[in-house]
Each structure stands twice: as structure tokens, then as C-alpha cells.
Amino acid sequence: MSHRMEHAxxxxxxxxxxxxxxxxxxxxxxxxxxxxxxxxxxxxxxxTQELARRRMLASMTVSEVLIGWARTLVPTALVAAAxxxxxxxxxxxxxxxxxxxxxELLVSELQGFTIPQISSPDAPGNPITLxxxxx
Amino acid sequence: xxxxxQDKPTDRELVRQAREGDAVAFGLLVxxxxxxAYAVALSVVGRHEDAEDAAQEAFLVALERLEECRNPDRFGxxxxxxxxxxxxxxxRRESLRETDEVPPGARSKMPTPDRVTETSELRDxxxxxxxxxxxxxxxxxxxHDLEGWKHREIAERLDLPPGTVRSHLHFARKALRKALQDLxxxxxxxxxxx
Numbered sequence: 001m002s003h004r005m006e007h008a009x010x011x012x013x014x015x016x017x018x019x020x021x022x023x024x025x026x027x028x029x030x031x032x033x034x035x036x037x038x039x040x041x042x043x044x045x046x047x048t049q050e051l052a053r054r055r056m057l058a059s060m061t062v063s064e065v066l067i068g069w070a071r072t073l074v075p076t077a078l079v080a081a082a083x084x085x086x087x088x089x090x091x092x093x094x095x096x097x098x099x100x101x102x103x104e105l106l107v108s109e110l111q112g113f114t115i116p117q118i119s120s121p122d123a124p125g126n127p128i129t130l131x132x133x134x135x
Numbered sequence: 136x137x138x139x140x141q142d143k144p145t146d147r148e149l150v151r152q153a154r155e156g157d158a159v160a161f162g163l164l165v166x167x168x169x170x171x172a173y174a175v176a177l178s179v180v181g182r183h184e185d186a187e188d189a190a191q192e193a194f195l196v197a198l199e200r201l202e203e204c205r206n207p208d209r210f211g212x213x214x215x216x217x218x219x220x221x222x223x224x225x226x227r228r229e230s231l232r233e234t235d236e237v238p239p240g241a242r243s244k245m246p247t248p249d250r251v252t253e254t255s256e257l258r259d260x261x262x263x264x265x266x267x268x269x270x271x272x273x274x275x276x277x278x279h280d281l282e283g284w285k286h287r288e289i290a291e292r293l294d295l296p297p298g299t300v301r302s303h304l305h306f307a308r309k310a311l312r313k314a315l316q317d318l319x320x321x322x323x324x325x326x327x328x329x
Contacts, residue, residue, distance in 0.1 A: 016280075019311050022261040023281045028173070028183060039173070039187070040165045043194045047161060050198050055156030 150207035153198065165194055168211055171282050171292075172218045178273035179222035181266070189225050193218040212292035219274075257315070264314030271295075272307035279304055 029035040060068065144163065152160030172193060177186035197204070197214050204213050265273055274293065278284045286304070290297040 016308065016312075018257065018315055019261065019276075019308065020280050022257045022315075023277070025258040025261075026174075026177060026277070027170075027281060028187070029170075036166075036169060039169050039191070040162060043165045043169070043191050044158060044162045046191065046195050047158075047198050050195070051153075051156045051158050051161060053156070054154060058155035 145208065146210040147207040150201060150204060150210050154201050161198060164210065168214055169194075171211070171278055171284065172214060174277035174282055175215050175218045175274050176222045178265075178277050179219060179270060180225055185225055185229070186222070189222040190218055193221045196221065209291065212294055215292055260314050261311060264311050268307050268310060269303075272303045272310075275300055275303045276307045276311070 024030045144160070146164070146167075149160045149164045149167075153164060169190065172190040173186055176189040176193070177183070180186050180189060193214065197217050200217075204210055206213075265276070268276070271293075275289055278289050278293075279286070284292075286297050286300050289295070290300045293300070295303075
């Protein structure tokens with residue numbers, strides 16, 4: 001190996017050692033020996049909940065998982081059914097106006113009304129209102 | 136391989152145990168990768184506090200998504216990808232690149248006065264030179280020269296061909312050497328004076 005090459009390599013090595021030394025300044029643990037222990041502790045303590053969730057899942061058997069699901073699903077389904085029942089009962093037509101087609105109107109009987117009453121739209125108590133025309 | 140190395144649990148084992156909520160296994164994974172995670176975060180965000188936040192958050196995200204780690208033997212590489220993404224998100228959120236930040240070394244926890252005097256000029260130069268490097272080269276230099284990872288390990292974990300790692304390291308060091316040679320009292324100057 002020539003002297004020049006050796007010199008260049010030594011020089012490179014010196015500078016790399018210098019780079020290495022300078023890079024150590026980027027290591028927060030270089031001046032604070034407890035830094036990395038604290039760093040790890042912060043991460044692990046931040047993960048406590050997730051780890052507990054995973055432990056719980058891992059310890060559960062298939063039947064426990066199903067029971068767990070049922071525990072959540074059954075009350076939810078009951079509440080949903082009750083709510084749907086209420087909505088249906090509330091939404092059920094009570095004594096609203098009946099809607100009839102023209103053909104039905106022609107053949108159905110409207111008790112208690114005379115023809116003049118029905119044919120006069122402005123008459124009080126006229127049970128017929130033209131709501132839509134469909135062709 | 137030494138018996139100590141043989142006894143060391145593999146990433147696959149630790150990942151499997153951590154998936155079941157084993158805090159000790161997760162703690163070991165954290166201890167194993169906290170320094171490289173921080174180094175990668177620092178090479179992206181450039182600030183100690185942000186690098187610390189990004190690296191710590193990345194571990195928690197990794198735990199939550201542990202089922203997505205398809206190859207637990209390569210947990211390290213998978214984790215570093217999360218670290219990189221978290222760090223980039225952090226930059227996006229805080230627009231760090233638009234601000235003139237204090238060099239990361241200067242923000243390291245409580246450096247002693249002697250150490251500051253010895254290395255501050257060198258560190259400033261290095262910091263400046265590092266900023267000029269592409270992100271991937273910064274990561275490789277940090278992982279190789281600070282964390283002591285070998286070319287092969289870096290290649291595996293960054294999912295790069297080993298030749299590319301060597302080439303990035305070569306160019307990064309060349310740039311850093313050039314920056315350091317401009318420093319008064321650098322090795323070349325000393326030799327010339329002899």
C-alpha cells in the first residue's frame with residue numbers, strides 16, 4: 001500500500017472518528033445516562049391500556065368471546081326493537097283523511113253527505129279535497 | 136454465535152408475545168429499537184423534542200397495529216416505516232421546515248459545559264452538512280455511525296439493496312468529511328502544520 005493511500009485512509013479514519021464523535025452529540029443519552037430508560041418507560045406506560053386489552057382478549061375462550069358479544073348485542077337489540085316499536089306506534093295512521101283514487105271514489109259510498117255537498121268544494125265539512133292529479 | 140445471542144428472544148417471539156399483551160416483551164421491543172427509531176425520527180424532523188415525540192408515538196401506533204406486521208421477523212423495518220411516516224406527519228402539522236430550528240444536538244438533554252465547548256462547533260458544522268443530505272442518507276449515516284448498525288441490517292430494515300446502502304453511506308460521509316475539513320483544526324490542517 002502506498003504511503004499516499006495509507007495517509008488518505010488514516011485521514012479518512014480520523015475524520016470518520018470525528019464524524020462519529022460529533023454524531024454522538026445527537027444522542028440524548030450521551031450526556032444523560034438515564035435518558036433511554038426513561039424513554040422506554042414512557043412508551044411502555046403509554047401502552048398500558050392497549051396491552052391490558054390484548055391480555056384480556058388473549059385470555060378469553062371462544063365461548064367467552066361469544067358471551068361477551070351477546071352481552072353487548074342483546075341489550076342493544078332490545079333497545080333498538082323497543083325504539084322501532086315506539087316509532088311504528090307513533091307513526092301509525094290514526095284517523096287521518098283517506099286518500100282515494102278517482103275510480104274508487106266513483107264506486108265508494110260516502111255516508112252522511114249529499115251530492116251537492118260533495119260537489120261544492122267550498123262547502124263546510126266537505127270530505128273531498130283534490131290533492132293530486134295523476135295521469 | 137454466543138450463548139447470550141442465542142438466548143436473546145427474536146423479534147418474531149417478542150411480537151407474538153406483545154400481541155397477547157405481554158408488557159415485558161413489548162418493553163424489550165421498545166428497548167431494542169428505541170435508539171434507531173429516535174435516529175430515524177431525528178433525521179426526518181431535525182429536532183430533539185419532535186423526534187422524541189414521533190418515535191414514542193410510533194411505538195404506540197405499532198402496538199395498536201401489531202396484527203398488520205405481516206413478517207414479525209422484520210419488525211424493525213416495519214417500525215421504522217411507521218416512525219418515518221409519523222415524523223413526516225409531524226412536519227406537515229407543524230410546518231417545521233419553514234422555521235429556523237435550533238440544532239438537535241443543542242437540544243439534547245443537559246449537555247455538560249465541557250462537552251458543549253468541545254463539540255459545539257463541530258456539531259454545528261455537521262448539523263449543517265446533515266441538513267444538506269437527502270433524507271435517506273441522513274437516516275443511513277445515523278443508523279450506521281450513531282447506532283452501529285451494519286450495512287446488511289440497514290439494508291434489511293430500510294428495504295434497500297445493500298449496495299445502495301453502501302453507496303448512500305459513501306456519498307453522505309464524503310459530504311460530511313468535506314464539511315468537517317473546513318473546520319479550523321481539522322485533521323488535514325493539523326497534519327499540514329507538522
